[in-house]
Amino acid sequence: MTAKIFIDGEAGTTGLQIRQRLTGRRDLTLLSIPEERRKDPTARAELLNAADLAILCLPDAAARESVALLEGESTRVIDASTAHRVADGWVYGFPEMEPGHEAKVAGARFVANPGCYPQGAIALLRPLVSKGLLPPDYPVAIHAVSGYTGGGKGLIERFEGDAADQAPAHYLYGLSLKHKHLPEMERYALLTRPPLFVPSVGRFAQGMLVQIGFHLTDLEGTPSATDLQAVLAEWYVGRRYVEVAALADSQAASELDPEALNGTNLLRLHVFGSEDGQRALLIAQLDNLGKGASGAAVQSLNLMLGLEESAGLELRQAA
Numbered sequence: 001m002t003a004k005i006f007i008d009g010e011a012g013t014t015g016l017q018i019r020q021r022l023t024g025r026r027d028l029t030l031l032s033i034p035e036e037r038r039k040d041p042t043a044r045a046e047l048l049n050a051a052d053l054a055i056l057c058l059p060d061a062a063a064r065e066s067v068a069l070l071e072g073e074s075t076r077v078i079d080a081s082t083a084h085r086v087a088d089g090w091v092y093g094f095p096e097m098e099p100g101h102e103a104k105v106a107g108a109r110f111v112a113n114p115g116c117y118p119q120g121a122i123a124l125l126r127p128l129v130s131k132g133l134l135p136p137d138y139p140v141a142i143h144a145v146s147g148y149t150g151g152g153k154g155l156i157e158r159f160e161g162d163a164a165d166q167a168p169a170h171y172l173y174g175l176s177l178k179h180k181h182l183p184e185m186e187r188y189a190l191l192t193r194p195p196l197f198v199p200s201v202g203r204f205a206q207g208m209l210v211q212i213g214f215h216l217t218d219l220e221g222t223p224s225a226t227d228l229q230a231v232l233a234e235w236y237v238g239r240r241y242v243e244v245a246a247l248a249d250s251q252a253a254s255e256l257d258p259e260a261l262n263g264t265n266l267l268r269l270h271v272f273g274s275e276d277g278q279r280a281l282l283i284a285q286l287d288n289l290g291k292g293a294s295g296a297a298v299q300s301l302n303l304m305l306g307l308e309e310s311a312g313l314e315l316r317q318a319a
Helices: 013-022 041-050 060-068 101-107 116-130 148-160 182-188 225-235 247-252 290-304
Strands: 003-008 028-031 053-056 076-079 110-112 141-147 170-172 196-202 208-215 242-244 267-273 279-286
Touching (some): 003 013, 003 041, 013 028, 013 290, 053 060, 060 076, 076 290, 101 290, 116 182, 116 196, 116 208, 116 225, 116 279, 116 290, 141 148, 225 242, 225 267
Parallel strands (some): 053 076, 076 110, 141 196, 242 267
Antiparallel strands (some): 141 208, 170 196, 208 279, 267 279
């Protein structure tokens, strides 16, 4: 018998991408609200409770409402919103976050899909804090750029609609320094104070770079860029979807393309060091709609249902 999957909010950007990745799979049955019942409030509750696993692609308030509609304990949930990312009883859906975490995702009833920016930042920071190189109270500053699809339908319309020629080539936002991703960044990167986070949007549909710089003399034991790369490489050894670039390859690069991993579920980590050995720049490169959203959700779904982890994720090879 195949597992029944209901995507609550399948018309949104993330929901559409998840459905694309699941359509045609013989190990799953997708449930959808019939057209004639689109406005029937009981139809949503019926499918939520009929599903073996529901994926919530909704605003935070609606996601909480969906969870409240569950009866009994048979339906498992992946929530792609921000609503439950630091909530008790929810497992953070980044299987590679630390050794053994994929088993926690596989066994969970409730999984909170990571934010795209936080997943890149946590992937860079958590190993360094865990291994004692980065003090938990370090004043971390995170700068990042994403494709405009990360902002949902409103931002997509701004860049692709009738007034697209008026959209900026690039802009910063979150200037109040109260971005909704800060709680999960702080918790799962094992920091003891919120990082300074400066997100931005570029005039490209999807793709992402997340950047964190360090003065190496401020870190424990004054590690080198080689040391940082080695810690990351060891942490993620053998992982299918997190790749740590060789230091020589990163150092030889004159630029990084935020769109390079589009269409994949790959998260690639880079370490760059200054010639004088005093500074290092760490960069996470990913598709904000792949490993940063829909790909991450499908990966967790596969683990939760005991299916092949890569099913529905190999859309194309990374450049």
